[in-house]
Amino acid sequence: MVAIPGDASDETLMVRYQRGDRDAFTLLVRRHQRPLYNFVLRQLRHQTLAEEITQEVFLRVVQSANEYKHEARFCTWAYAIARNLCVDQLRKAQHRRHPSLDQPLGPGDDARALADVVPDPTPLANAERGAGATQMRAMLIQAVETLPDDQREVYLLRELANLSFKEIAEVTGVAENTAKSRMRYALERLRTRLADYEEYARALR
Amino acid sequence: MDCERFDRIVLDFLYDELDELTAAAARRHVEQCARCRGIVAGLRATREVGALPLVDPPEGLELRILEAERQVRDRLPMRQRAGRAVSVLAGYAMRPQLAMAALLLLAIGSGLVFFRQRPNDRDTVSVTERGVAESDPEQISVLPRLDSEAPASPTPRPSLAAAPSPLAKELASATRNGMAVAPAATAAPAEARDGEDSVYQAALAAYHAGRYREARQQFESVVAQGGGDAARAAYYAALSAKAGEGCGSAATLFDQVSQHYPGTGAGYDATWEAAGCYSTLGDTERARRSYQALLDEASYGARATAALAQLDRADGPTPASAPVPVAARKSAASAPAAAAPAKPAAAAGGAVKAEPEPSKSKAGPARQ
Numbered sequence: 258m259v260a261i262p263g264d265a266s267d268e269t270l271m272v273r274y275q276r277g278d279r280d281a282f283t284l285l286v287r288r289h290q291r292p293l294y295n296f297v298l299r300q301l302r303h304q305t306l307a308e309e310i311t312q313e314v315f316l317r318v319v320q321s322a323n324e325y326k327h328e329a330r331f332c333t334w335a336y337a338i339a340r341n342l343c344v345d346q347l348r349k350a351q352h353r354r355h356p357s358l359d360q361p362l363g364p365g366d367d368a369r370a371l372a373d374v375v376p377d378p379t380p381l382a383n384a385e386r387g388a389g390a391t392q393m394r395a396m397l398i399q400a401v402e403t404l405p406d407d408q409r410e411v412y413l414l415r416e417l418a419n420l421s422f423k424e425i426a427e428v429t430g431v432a433e434n435t436a437k438s439r440m441r442y443a444l445e446r447l448r449t450r451l452a453d454y455e456e457y458a459r460a461l462r
Numbered sequence: 463m464d465c466e467r468f469d470r471i472v473l474d475f476l477y478d479e480l481d482e483l484t485a486a487a488a489r490r491h492v493e494q495c496a497r498c499r500g501i502v503a504g505l506r507a508t509r510e511v512g513a514l515p516l517v518d519p520p521e522g523l524e525l526r527i528l529e530a531e532r533q534v535r536d537r538l539p540m541r542q543r544a545g546r547a548v549s550v551l552a553g554y555a556m557r558p559q560l561a562m563a564a565l566l567l568l569a570i571g572s573g574l575v576f577f578r579q580r581p582n583d584r585d586t587v588s589v590t591e592r593g594v595a596e597s598d599p600e601q602i603s604v605l606p607r608l609d610s611e612a613p614a615s616p617t618p619r620p621s622l623a624a625a626p627s628p629l630a631k632e633l634a635s636a637t638r639n640g641m642a643v644a645p646a647a648t649a650a651p652a653e654a655r656d657g658e659d660s661v662y663q664a665a666l667a668a669y670h671a672g673r674y675r676e677a678r679q680q681f682e683s684v685v686a687q688g689g690g691d692a693a694r695a696a697y698y699a700a701l702s703a704k705a706g707e708g709c710g711s712a713a714t715l716f717d718q719v720s721q722h723y724p725g726t727g728a729g730y731d732a733t734w735e736a737a738g739c740y741s742t743l744g745d746t747e748r749a750r751r752s753y754q755a756l757l758d759e760a761s762y763g764a765r766a767t768a769a770l771a772q773l774d775r776a777d778g779p780t781p782a783s784a785p786v787p788v789a790a791r792k793s794a795a796s797a798p799a800a801a802a803p804a805k806p807a808a809a810a811g812g813a814v815k816a817e818p819e820p821s822k823s824k825a826g827p828a829r830q
Binding site for chain 2: 260276277278279282283286287290291292294295298299304308311312315316319320321323324394397398400401413415416417421422437440441444445447448451
């Protein structure tokens with residue numbers, strides 16, 4: 258197909274796709290599947306669901322490609338779809354107390370399985386370096402996943418999706434200031450949870 | 463700047479979202495104020511520690527997405543594909559943000575009106591052309607299926623359900639990657655083929671603007687240059703012929719594309735279009751041959767089968783062709799290549815080229 262410059266913006270790719278260039282869509286998928294997947298995974302804590310929803314996000318992009326306007330940012334659009342699908346899932350899970358979303362994941366989940374091994378409050382004292390990094394990572398994932406829903410989504414949209422606060426406000430349907438204060442609460446909460454590990458994490462770098 | 467004001471903008475400061483002046487004021491304040499310095503340092507440290515490691519999506523997700531895309535798009539009714547072109551034009555007229563549904567309705571429903579309102583748009587005929595394609599029974603039968611699927615919240619799709627559990631792999635790769643994860647391989651290396659690319663783009667623009675003859679000439683020049691776009695351009699040239707002049711001259715062009723680019727997406731797309739054209743022209747024999755050539759192709763197989771069944775119903779039951787036996791399919795698959803006459807297409811192409819074209823080429827009005 259037509260050569261696409263590697264640095265073509267998402268919006269350019271989307272317009273090319275609208276006009277029938279499927280390679281542009283492939284590029285969009287390559288760019289965004291990973292952060293989108295991670296966003297959904299941390300929201301729902303469920304790998305299979307995360308995979309399905311990531312696929313669903315792209316399918317909705319395909320189905321609504323007609324309505325896409327160049328002025329709209331692709332990221333904002335895609336994450337709004339992903340976020341809404343996640344909200345639906347979380348709501349459903351609340352209704353029927355879906356076991357997989359309610360409880361920690363099974364032994365297959367890295368975060369939970371490893372988080373169980375984490376209780377040592379003084380990791381610096383005895384953790385061997387590699388194991389410490391894994392613990393740290395598990396601890397962090399657990400801390401993020403247990404943030405209240407409204408804080409977690411803002412945190413993920415900011416840190417994973419790299420959206421601006423204005424865009425986050427758009428995606429989540431709240432005022433920009435609300436998005437910011439949720440972000441601040443999230444950071445402060447994480448800080449308390451990760452305080453013990455802060456020094457260690459710095460040592461790792 | 464005082465502490466109260468700083469508190470209000472501290473997050474914008476943290477994420478570099480302040481304008482330059484405010485950012486400078488904030489920096490000055492932080493230098494002087496131990497309290498705010500502490501706050502910023504704390505938040506920044508948490509941000510650093512809290513940088514989430516990205517895990518790789520399960521292997522094969524990309525392929526599954528692309529395959530699903532192909533299926534959805536191939537199933538998009540002709541009406542919607544036409545709507546796609548219309549929406550590009552209608553984008554100008556309908557800046558104020560309407561509800562999505564309204565836009566879609568307008569794009570589809572009033573597509574005809576929009577085309578007609580454009581003074582230099584010569585081919586209101588093309589809309590009629592598309593109308594012919596719409597009557598393709600398969601397209602219509604597909605519509606409700608698509609609609610019922612669209613709003614359904616993510617239930618496991620067959621392709622997904624069939625996939626082996628990626629859990630173990632994901633865990634393995636996640637652990638392997640540790641904290642630092644290499645960024646996903648993104649863009650394919652960009653080749654500097656700007657000239658060719660711009661011709662192709664101009665051709666696409668002309669096509670979407672409804673200047674089919676111009677589009678066809680430009681697509682043909684891309685084909686003549688060869689390269690990666692040739693197959694797709696050839697397909698589009700034939701599509702332009704269909705839109706501009708109708709199936710009569712386009713059918714054989716589609717056949718040529720299938721012959722020249724067998725096994726490619728463009729080739730299959732062309733075979734499908736050829737079948738539709740022959741069917742429209744009442745040449746069920748050729749239509750049938752083209753559909754049969756698609757029976758073994760992943761994304762077209764099911765639709766080709768349905769189209770064949772439809773042809774059979776229209777023809778009355780002919781025992782030979784109802785359920786096509788595999789052996790017959792195999793032999794039929796190679797048939798159209800040999801059977802399709804190349805001469806009429808060449809003649810049609812020549813005829814078009816002979817006609818002088820007002821040279822207002824290059825990028826047409828269809829731009830965003």
